[in-house]
Amino acid sequence: MRKICPHIEGGWSGAIGKPPVAKLVNVSPEYVRQVRDAIGPNTLIIVRWVSDYQPLDDPERLALAWVVDHRDAMIAMSDDRRDRQVAFEGYNEIPDSQAVAYCHFEHERLMHMHVLGLRSVVGNWSVGTPDLPTWASYRDALDAMHPQDLIGLHEYWVDLGDIGNVWHCGRWRLVPALADKQIVVTECGRDRVEGRGSAGWLGRASTEGYLAELRAYDALLCQHANVVGATVFTMGQYASQWMLFNVGSLWPRVVAEQEASVAISTPISTRLPIEGARVSQRFGEHPEWYPNYRGHPGVDLACPTGTTWHQWHGTAVRATIAGRALTVDDTSGYGLYVYVAGDAADELLAHLSGFAVENGQEVQPGQIVGYVGYTGNCKPTGGAGTHLHWGIRPRPYRLGNGYRGYVDPLA
Numbered sequence: 001m002r003k004i005c006p007h008i009e010g011g012w013s014g015a016i017g018k019p020p021v022a023k024l025v026n027v028s029p030e031y032v033r034q035v036r037d038a039i040g041p042n043t044l045i046i047v048r049w050v051s052d053y054q055p056l057d058d059p060e061r062l063a064l065a066w067v068v069d070h071r072d073a074m075i076a077m078s079d080d081r082r083d084r085q086v087a088f089e090g091y092n093e094i095p096d097s098q099a100v101a102y103c104h105f106e107h108e109r110l111m112h113m114h115v116l117g118l119r120s121v122v123g124n125w126s127v128g129t130p131d132l133p134t135w136a137s138y139r140d141a142l143d144a145m146h147p148q149d150l151i152g153l154h155e156y157w158v159d160l161g162d163i164g165n166v167w168h169c170g171r172w173r174l175v176p177a178l179a180d181k182q183i184v185v186t187e188c189g190r191d192r193v194e195g196r197g198s199a200g201w202l203g204r205a206s207t208e209g210y211l212a213e214l215r216a217y218d219a220l221l222c223q224h225a226n227v228v229g230a231t232v233f234t235m236g237q238y239a240s241q242w243m244l245f246n247v248g249s250l251w252p253r254v255v256a257e258q259e260a261s262v263a264i265s266t267p268i269s270t271r272l273p274i275e276g277a278r279v280s281q282r283f284g285e286h287p288e289w290y291p292n293y294r295g296h297p298g299v300d301l302a303c304p305t306g307t308t309w310h311q312w313h314g315t316a317v318r319a320t321i322a323g324r325a326l327t328v329d330d331t332s333g334y335g336l337y338v339y340v341a342g343d344a345a346d347e348l349l350a351h352l353s354g355f356a357v358e359n360g361q362e363v364q365p366g367q368i369v370g371y372v373g374y375t376g377n378c379k380p381t382g383g384a385g386t387h388l389h390w391g392i393r394p395r396p397y398r399l400g401n402g403y404r405g406y407v408d409p410l411a
Contacts, residue, residue: 021229023186026050029076032086034276041085044228046121046152046186047077048089056094056101063108066090067116074118087119089152089186093126099137106141114146121152124186127193128167135175142177150228151178154187155217158197160209163216168193170220172227185230188217189245200244207250214254248354248371252361273317273349273390274372277301280387283408297406298348298391313386314353315372319363320409321347321392327359334389335376338369348391348406351376 021044022035032045049070055062070088078086090109094102106122113120122145123138130138145151155169163169172178190201190213201210214232221227234247247254280302284295302312319325323342330337334350340363353373357363378385390409397405
């Protein structure tokens with residue numbers, strides 16, 4: 001698969017194969033820079049700000065207000081407009097009944113974005129929207145697009161056979177006006193569509209079945225050079241109401257197929273499991289909290305700045321050594337954690353929100369093994385406790401050092 005990557009709201013795609021698109025939602029400029037440093041300059045980063053309030057009663061004025069509200073953040077996220085691989089969405093999933101007003105909004109937004117030298121994703125329409133007659137209502141917005149701007153679509157299917165339904169998948173083929181536009185599918189996956197099917201894939205399809213669906217959709221995307229890529233919806237990584245969409249358990253297989261089909265540049269090693277992290281608790285600190293270890297038996301890594309833990313949740317965690325991964329759910333201690341057993345040392349990566357590797361899988365330095373969370377015994381409890389516990393345990397184990405064999409990974 002070459003044009004498929006996971007969509008993680010508030011996080012980034014993180015696939016080792018460096019897919020073409022990373023979708024970030026409600027993030028800071030600092031977080032965008034962190035993602036760019038991690039995935040390199042060639043991946044398109046799409047940024048959206050989520051809001052339940054999307055007024056269109058005065059579209060031109062509201063479009064200007066939207067640009068003014070986000071101007072400083074967009075300029076910072078695009079490295080003062082030098083990074084052309086960052087694009088910004090406006091409103092989300094506007095229905096056909098508001099097409100005329102939304103066209104005015106997007107047309108005006110594009111005018112101001114171009115003055116600022118910023119790249120846009122236009123539309124961000126839901127599956128099947130606009131219908132064929134309604135595309136004519138968006139003519140002015142389409143004409144206002146610059147070559148670097150993209151059309152954003154959401155596409156969902158009921159089952160494997162439904163991927164052949166041009167009204168649900170690949171519907172840009174029905175609209176001649178899109179033939180010369182760059183297309184990005186900012187959400188896709190299995191869902192309930194037009195009263196058929198069920199929301200999400202977990203419990204509805206087997207792993208092999210859903211992989212077959214993703215391969216089929218990827219093959220469709222690869223037939224069209226103007227399609228940049230697609231992000232598979234997976235909010236279940238940290239939002240319970242979307243749990244059935246979570247693709248974390250099957251994503252190692254997708255990454256492996258990306259590795260086989262595209263040239264890959266994977267870091268040989270990383271200094272930290274998360275580049276740019278802030279050390280919130282050092283090795284050996286607070287012995288009163290850890291009487292069995294005579295101090296903290298690892299290093300805690302928290303969000304880079306401040307207390308914006310919601311932006312930190314779901315961030316990709318990379319192994320720093322090679323070895324065989326053991327995935328564990330320890331509800332009273334480290335929560336979800338990956339233990340990498342290597343030749344010279346072992347590595348512990350704990351309190352994860354989900355795994356990106358399978359139990360027993362061989363991993364390499366720089367490979368994504370999980371995502372930051374707050375499972376297990378975290379202080380404070382809940383989301384505010386979001387962090388990564390990182391431990392290194394050299395072989396042979398020296399249990400007499402008071403830390404059960406663990407040493408300072410930053411030493």
